[in-house]
Amino acid sequence: MGGNEIVLFPLAAMGHLNPMVELGKLFLRQGLSVTILILQFPKFDNNPINSYIDTVSAANSALSFHRLSSPPSTVEAPTFIHHFRLAIPQLQDYLSCNSSATALVLDFFFDDAIDVINKMNPRLPCYFFFPTSASNLAAFLYLPFLHKELTVSFKDLGDTPVNFPGFPSPIPAFDMPIRISDRSSEAYKAMIVQFDRLPKSSGIIVNSFRALEPKALAAIAAGLCTPGRTMAPIYCVGPITSMDGQEHNETAGSERRHYSLKWLDGQPRGSVVFLCFGSMGGAFPEAQILEIAEGLERSGQRFMWVVRGSLPEEDLEAVLPEGFGERTKGRGLVVNWWAPQAAVLGHAAVGGFVTHCGWNSALESIVAGVAMIAWPMYAEQRMNRVFLVEEANIAAEMPGYRDGLVRSYEVEEKVRWLMESSGGKEMKARAAAVRERAKAAMREGGSSYEDMVKMVYSLTTAGGGERPTADL
Ligand code: UDP
Numbered sequence: 001m002g003g004n005e006i007v008l009f010p011l012a013a014m015g016h017l018n019p020m021v022e023l024g025k026l027f028l029r030q031g032l033s034v035t036i037l038i039l040q041f042p043k044f045d046n047n048p049i050n051s052y053i054d055t056v057s058a059a060n061s062a063l064s065f066h067r068l069s070s071p072p073s074t075v076e077a078p079t080f081i082h083h084f085r086l087a088i089p090q091l092q093d094y095l096s097c098n099s100s101a102t103a104l105v106l107d108f109f110f111d112d113a114i115d116v117i118n119k120m121n122p123r124l125p126c127y128f129f130f131p132t133s134a135s136n137l138a139a140f141l142y143l144p145f146l147h148k149e150l151t152v153s154f155k156d157l158g159d160t161p162v163n164f165p166g167f168p169s170p171i172p173a174f175d176m177p178i179r180i181s182d183r184s185s186e187a188y189k190a191m192i193v194q195f196d197r198l199p200k201s202s203g204i205i206v207n208s209f210r211a212l213e214p215k216a217l218a219a220i221a222a223g224l225c226t227p228g229r230t231m232a233p234i235y236c237v238g239p240i241t242s243m244d245g246q247e248h249n250e251t252a253g254s255e256r257r258h259y260s261l262k263w264l265d266g267q268p269r270g271s272v273v274f275l276c277f278g279s280m281g282g283a284f285p286e287a288q289i290l291e292i293a294e295g296l297e298r299s300g301q302r303f304m305w306v307v308r309g310s311l312p313e314e315d316l317e318a319v320l321p322e323g324f325g326e327r328t329k330g331r332g333l334v335v336n337w338w339a340p341q342a343a344v345l346g347h348a349a350v351g352g353f354v355t356h357c358g359w360n361s362a363l364e365s366i367v368a369g370v371a372m373i374a375w376p377m378y379a380e381q382r383m384n385r386v387f388l389v390e391e392a393n394i395a396a397e398m399p400g401y402r403d404g405l406v407r408s409y410e411v412e413e414k415v416r417w418l419m420e421s422s423g424g425k426e427m428k429a430r431a432a433a434v435r436e437r438a439k440a441a442m443r444e445g446g447s448s449y450e451d452m453v454k455m456v457y458s459l460t461t462a463g464g465g466e467r468p469t470a471d472l
Contacts, residue, residue, distance in 0.1 A: 004031070004032045004033060004100075004102045004460055005032070005033045005034070005035060005098065005100045005101050005102055006024075006027050006032050006033070006034050006035070006101075006102060006103050006104075006105060006459070007035050007037060007094075007095070007098070007101045007103070007104045007105070008020050008023065008024050008027075008034060008035070008036045008037065008105045008129075009036075009037045009039075009091065009104065009105065009106045009107060009110060009113075010036065010037075010038075010107050010129070011080060011084075011107040011109050011110070012038050012039060012040050012041065012049055013041075013049070013080075013279070013280065014048060014049065014052065014279035014280075014360075015131065015278070015279060015280070015358050015359070015360050016107050016109075016131050017049060017052070018052070018241075018242045018360060019129075019131050019207050019238075019240050019241070019242070019360060020036070020105075020107065020129055020131070021036065021056055021063070021242065022240040022241065022242050023105070023129065023205065023207075023237065023240055024036055024063055025060065025063070026237065026240065026452055027456070028060075028062050028063065030452070030453075030456045032102070032456065032460070033062075033064070034062070034063055034064065035064045035065075035066055035098070035101075036063060036064070036065050036066070037066050037067075037068055037091070037094065038053065038065055038066070038067045038068065039067075039068045039070065039083070039084065039087050039090070040067075040070065041080040041083050042070070042083075048279065048338065053065055066094065068087055068090040068091065068094065069090060070083070070087070071083065071086035071087050071090075079187075080109070081109055081112075081190065084109065084110050084112070084113075085112050088112065088113055088116055091113060091117075092116065092117075092120055095117070095120070095121065095124070096120070101124060102124075102125075102459065102460055103124065103125045103126070103127060103202070103459040103460070103462070104117060104124055104125070104126045104127070105127045105128070105129050105205065106126065106127070106128055106129065107128075107129055107131070108128040108129060108130050108131075108194070108198060108204075109194070111128070111193070111194045111197040111198065113126075114126050114128075114197060114200065114201060115197075125202035125203075125458075125459050125462040126201055126202055127201055127202050127203045127204070127205055127455075127459065128198055128201045128203075128204050128205070128232075129204075129205045129207075130198075130204050130205065130206045130207070131207050131359060131360070132207070132359040132380055132384070133206075133208050133213060133216070133359055133362075133383075133384065133387055134206050134208045134212075134213040134216040134217050134220070134234070134236060135166065135167050135168060135213050135215075135216040135383070135387045135391070136167075136359075136380050136383050136384070136387075137198075137204065137206055137216065137220065137225075137234075138164060138165065138166030138167055138216040138217075138219050138220050138225045139164035139166070139167045139171065139225075139383065140191075140195045140198075141195055141198060141199070141220065141225040141226050141231075142164050142165055142166070142224075142225045142226070143180070143191065143192060143195050144192050144195055144196045145226075145227060146162075146164070147183070147192050150183075152183075153181060153182045153183040153184070153188075154173040154174075154176040154180065154181045154182075154183075155173075155181040155182050157173030157174075158172075158173060158174060159172045159173065159174050160172070160173045161173075162176070164225075165219045165224035165225050166215060166216040166217075166218070166219025166220055166224060166225050167215075167216065167383075167386075167387075168213075168215045168216065168386075168387060168390065168391035169386055169387075169390040169391055171382075171383055171386050172386075174382075174402065175376075175382035175383060175385065175386060176382070176383070177378075177379055177380050177382070177383070178378070179191060179379075198232065199226050199229050199230065199231045199232050200232065201232045202232060202458070202459065202462060203232050203233045203234070203235055203455060203458060203459070204232055204233070204234050204235070205235045205237055205455065206234060206235065206236045206237070206238065207237070207238035207239065207240055207359065207360075207363065208236050208238045208239065208363075209236055209238055209239060209437070209438055209441035209442075209446075209447060209448045210236050210441065210447040210448075210451075211437040211438075211440070211441060211447065212366070212392065212434065212437065212438070213236075213387075215391075217234065217236065220234055221234070233455075233458070235451040235452070235454065235455040236447065236448060236451050237448050237451050237452045237455065238363060238441075238448060239363040239366060239367055239438050239441075239442070239448075240363075241342055241360065241363050241364045241367050242342060258339065258340050258343070260304060260333060260335050260339045260340070260344060261340070261343060261344065261347060263304070263333045264304070264344065264347045264349040264350065265347075265349070267302055267349035268302075268349065269348050269349060269351075270348070270349070270350070270351035270428075271301075271302045271349060271351055271419075272301075272302045272303060272304055272349045272350050272351060272352075273301050273302070273303045273304075273350075273351065273352040273353070273354060273415050273418065273419055274303070274304050274305075274344055274345065274350050274352070274353050274354070274370075275292070275296075275303065275304070275305040275306065275353075275354040276305075276306040276339060276341055276344075276353075276354075276355065276356075276361070277306070277308065277355070277356040277375070277377060278356045278358045278361065278377070279358075280378070283308040283309065284307075284308070286319055287405060288405060288406065289307065289309075289319050289320065290320075290321055290408075291405065291406060291407055291408045291411065292305070292406070292408070292411055293320050293321050293324050293408075294321065294408035294411075294412075295407075295408035295409065295410065295411025295412040295415065296328070296332060296411060296412075296415065297321075297324065297327060297328055297332075298408065298409075298412045299411070299412045299415045299416050299419075300416075301331075301415050301416065301419050301420075302331045302332065302349075303328075303331070303332045303333070303415070304332070304333045304335065304339070304344065304350075305332070305333070305334050305335065306335045306336075306337070306338065306339045306341075307319075307320075307334055307335070307336060307337070308337055309336075309337075314336070316334055316336050320334065341361065341364060342364045342367075342368075345364050345365055345367075345368040345370050346367075346368045350368070350370055351370070351418075351419060351428070352370065352371055352372070352373065352415070352418040352419055352424075352428075353365045353370045353371070353372045353373070354372070354373040354375055354398065354414075354415070355372050355373070355374065355375065355395075356375060356376060356377040356378075356381055357372075357374050357375070357376040357377075357381040357382075357384040357385050357388065357395075358379075358381060358384075359380075359384055362384055362388060362395075365394075365431070366394070366431070366434050366435060366438050367435060367438055368435065369431050369432040369434070369435030369436075370428075370431055371394055371395065371396075371418060371424070371427040371428045371430070371431040372388060372394060372395035372396075372431075373395065373396055373397075373398050373414050373415070373418055374388055374389055374395040374396065374397050374398060374401075375398040375401050375406065376401060377401075385397065385401075392430075392434065393427070393430055394427060394430050394431045394434055395427075396414065396417065396418060396423075396424075396427065398410060398411075398414055399414070
């Protein structure tokens with residue numbers, strides 16, 4: 001490997017891996033070499049990840065993947081963070097055997113590594129990749145400060161609005177991620193340490209664009225989220241979304257094209273509402289599946305619904321209402337487990353997206369100019385809901401998500417509202433306008449393009465590396 005090798009260490013879960021791989025491709029275009037380290041967590045569903053890596057490797061021979069061996073299975077690693085901690089020696093080994101590494105980009109969940117790496121090689125710049133929004137970054141950076149002000153847990157504050165500098169609207173305490181809802185929990189304590197560490201890095205790379213989140217970025221730049229501390233530079237290089245493994249699907253007439261896309265070809269423009277709930281969750285209990293099915297059926301709308309039962313090979317007929325397939329034939333398609341989401345959203349027939357508000361899903365929808373119905377489920381998705389609904393105004397909230405069971409009449413009404421009402425049309429027009437801003441950010445001279453150039457300059461000069469030749 002020559003000089004200027006960037007080592008990326010993503011969390012091997014689709015929502016983190018996918019944008020980091022796309023970031024790797026941007027680095028390649030800047031004339032750098034890229035190695036992506038993979039450490040799998042045994043408790044994740046690793047099948048889509050393995051096939052994703054195979055597809056990406058086949059399509060991008062310049063991206064080099066290197067699998068780190070897992071820590072011994074005899075050691076208990078209840079979460080991926082623990083699992084990663086145990087693997088820090090493997091990361092150190094890799095870096096000491098590969099002295100050409102110019103910079104390291106870590107998933108922000110791997111914050112533990114930064115102190116070890118700084119000690120091992122203080123000349124190696126260490127960046128964090130933050131795969132969710134700049135608004136969330138603003139809120140999380142402020143968390144260690146808020147912690148000192150508050151004496152109660154978010155879980156005990158109900159719907160009390162919590163103000164974070166830079167977060168565009170107050171966040172109801174109920175909508176804070178479960179992991180940090182209880183201040184006495186180990187997860188909460190770990191997150192406080194984690195967000196205290198981020199400013200110490202050489203920079204934070206955010207998958208967003210400046211025109212989407214001006215308030216958050218201004219607050220971070222003004223030091224409002226990290227009072228009294230020196231803050232690492234922020235590089236907003238997004239939206240980086242992936243079509244890998246999906247590109248071939250776009251080739252009309254291709255045998256390999258996913259059947260969901262072929263089905264969409266036969267639907268009128270903008271007529272289909274797409275429902276998909278992420279790569280990890282969305283495995284609804286049967287009662288919820290029935291409510292969705294009834295709501296979709298009564299809405300009269302065309303739909304494509306990715307259903308995740310408890311297993312990929314589950315027989316969906318058995319969990320759907322009797323005769324559902326027959327009654328919705330021609331206007332509805334149920335896809336078992338996995339659809340090529342980015343390609344589906346980019347299909348002209350899709351006119352709305354019911355989403356769990358994972359940030360990648362939100363960005364893919366933004367890139368496609370598709371308005372959303374926000375049904376957040378886990379992680380920071382409720383915070384994303386606040387941003388998408390209250391600030392960007394390109395999503396409407398699915399009522400009932402807070403009660404644990406969304407009723408069929410709520411599904412019916414919301415889907416109809418988005419697809420038929422004048423309010424829905426206005427929201428679609430706003431989503432189309434945001435799409436144009438996203439495109440402008442990524443174009444040469446756009447804000448994300450410029451942030452990428454600045455970051456590459458900073459990371460290749462910080463460690464004394466050569467300036468690469470850009471090829472954008
Ligand atoms: N995804 C997909 N097909 C599916 C489910 C998910 O292609 O059936 C992709 C989706 O396009 C996105 C990623 O998986 O790129 C999910 O990331 P996100 O941040 O939205 O949610 P997470 O899965 O991390 O909760």
